[in-house]
Amino acid sequence: MMTCAEAAPLVELELDGELDARSVLELREHVARCPTCTRQAASLRALGEAARAHLQRFEPPPGFEDRLLRRIRPRTSRRAWAGAALGLAAAAAVVVAVPRRDALVDEAVAAHARSLQVNHAMDVATSDQHTVKPWFEGKVGFAVPVRDYAPEGFELAGGRLDYLDGRPAAAIVYRHGKHVLNLFVLDADGARDAAPAGESVRGFSSWRWKSGGLRFVLVGDVSGPEMEALARRMAAER
Amino acid sequence: MTGAAKFGDFERAIGPHMGAAYNLARWLLRESADAEDVLQEAFMRAFRYFDTFHGEKARSWLLAIVRNTCWSFIAKRGEQEETFDDERDSAAVLPLQLTPEPEAQLLRADQAKRIQEEVTALRPEFREAFVLRELEGMSYKEIAEVTGAPIGTVMSRLSRARRELQARLGGAARKASAS
Numbered sequence: 222m223m224t225c226a227e228a229a230p231l232v233e234l235e236l237d238g239e240l241d242a243r244s245v246l247e248l249r250e251h252v253a254r255c256p257t258c259t260r261q262a263a264s265l266r267a268l269g270e271a272a273r274a275h276l277q278r279f280e281p282p283p284g285f286e287d288r289l290l291r292r293i294r295p296r297t298s299r300r301a302w303a304g305a306a307l308g309l310a311a312a313a314a315v316v317v318a319v320p321r322r323d324a325l326v327d328e329a330v331a332a333h334a335r336s337l338q339v340n341h342a343m344d345v346a347t348s349d350q351h352t353v354k355p356w357f358e359g360k361v362g363f364a365v366p367v368r369d370y371a372p373e374g375f376e377l378a379g380g381r382l383d384y385l386d387g388r389p390a391a392a393i394v395y396r397h398g399k400h401v402l403n404l405f406v407l408d409a410d411g412a413r414d415a416a417p418a419g420e421s422v423r424g425f426s427s428w429r430w431k432s433g434g435l436r437f438v439l440v441g442d443v444s445g446p447e448m449e450a451l452a453r454r455m456a457a458e459r
Numbered sequence: 460m461t462g463a464a465k466f467g468d469f470e471r472a473i474g475p476h477m478g479a480a481y482n483l484a485r486w487l488l489r490e491s492a493d494a495e496d497v498l499q500e501a502f503m504r505a506f507r508y509f510d511t512f513h514g515e516k517a518r519s520w521l522l523a524i525v526r527n528t529c530w531s532f533i534a535k536r537g538e539q540e541e542t543f544d545d546e547r548d549s550a551a552v553l554p555l556q557l558t559p560e561p562e563a564q565l566l567r568a569d570q571a572k573r574i575q576e577e578v579t580a581l582r583p584e585f586r587e588a589f590v591l592r593e594l595e596g597m598s599y600k601e602i603a604e605v606t607g608a609p610i611g612t613v614m615s616r617l618s619r620a621r622r623e624l625q626a627r628l629g630g631a632a633r634k635a636s637a638s
Contacts, residue, residue, distance in 0.1 A: 230618070237592065272574055273593055273594075276590070278478075282491075282495075286477055293502055293506050331478075423474030424474060425474075
């Protein structure tokens with residue numbers, strides 16, 4: 222039989238998800254019979270909920286990452302990047318000037334990185350576009366164009382529901398060898414079509430465009446020219 | 460590894476944790492102007508030590524460097540914070556101070572919003588543990604990795620933080636209902 226003195230420290234462990242299953246049962250048995258511990262548990266739970274709901278998670282100011290990384294980037298690398306950018310500009314006939322990075326691109330890159338990290342790349346895993354497309358129905362509020370680019374080396378791997386710009390977004394997942402790419406699709410709110418524009422963000426390359434009333438952001442870590450070719454191919458089809 | 464390749468790997472490893480790093484620095488330093496300078500130094504250190512990083516737990520690894528840089532900065536700034544001595548001030552987890560009035564146990568909406576200033580007023584060791592737990596959702600083990608403290612110490616700091624917050628927010632509740 223557990224006493225209050227024994228139960229007290231365990232209440233927090235349970236709330237923090239750090240208590241083993243057997244002790245959870247013993248603790249709940251005690252708390253159910255003890256009004257004092259019930260109150261304390263409710264109070265701690267309310268505190269945790271208030272913290273998660275009201276504590277500010279400070280967001281970096283605009284341009285913070287760029288400023289920070291610019292000062293760390295090795296000189297050789299800085300030159301290589303400038304060279305690559307020049308080369309790309311020369312090679313591509315229509316490179317849309319991107320004066321300031323789109324906040325959406327930052328979000329998409331973060332979502333992409335998260336999808337690689339948490340081992341949660343896909344909610345529906347299949348290379349069949351006729352399975353992926355209907356899976357999104359009723360989840361995002363618009364018809365999601367899903368195509369396979371296996372002949373071009375980008376195999377459809379599945380789909381996932383993500384959340385960008387404060388709304389649900391479709392994430393279509395492609396595989397290219399060992400690399401994973403995410404194509405994020407959102408409602409464009411009636412914005413006009415825009416040609417693909419590419420940039421490098423935190424080591425990933427990203428391309429964005431608008432077409433057919435939808436916004437697209439493609440994120441991956443495959444080489445620049447391959448990503449560009451894929452983005453232009455995708456943009457041309459929709 | 461060339462400098463450029465190393466930088467690319469570095470960017471990929473830490474990129475997803477920029478937000479967590481900034482948030483932790485802001486909570487520890489309590490000044491946005493300082494946060495950017497300190498993070499600049501922290502990221503330079505991180506890049507220098509990146510060869511010793513082996514790919515797992517990038518978040519804990521980065522936050523430990525950010526946290527240590529913040530603490531050295533606070534020490535240099537000569538802040539006379541009353542620091543908490545784990546050995547002296549706590550014998551493991553303290554017994555609960557139970558409040559008899561049930562209405563003082565639950566937070567009303569206005570008190571819930573005051574939690575921001577009350578957490579800001581916590582001693583840095585408590586604030587750090589509380590923020591890592593509630594805002595970053597870190598486990599005791601991860602908080603121990605970031606702060607370099609044993610898990611038992613993490614538990615007692617968290618517990619003390621919560622006890623103080625309950626007392627301050629609960630105290631306000633009693634005053635409010637008495638007036």
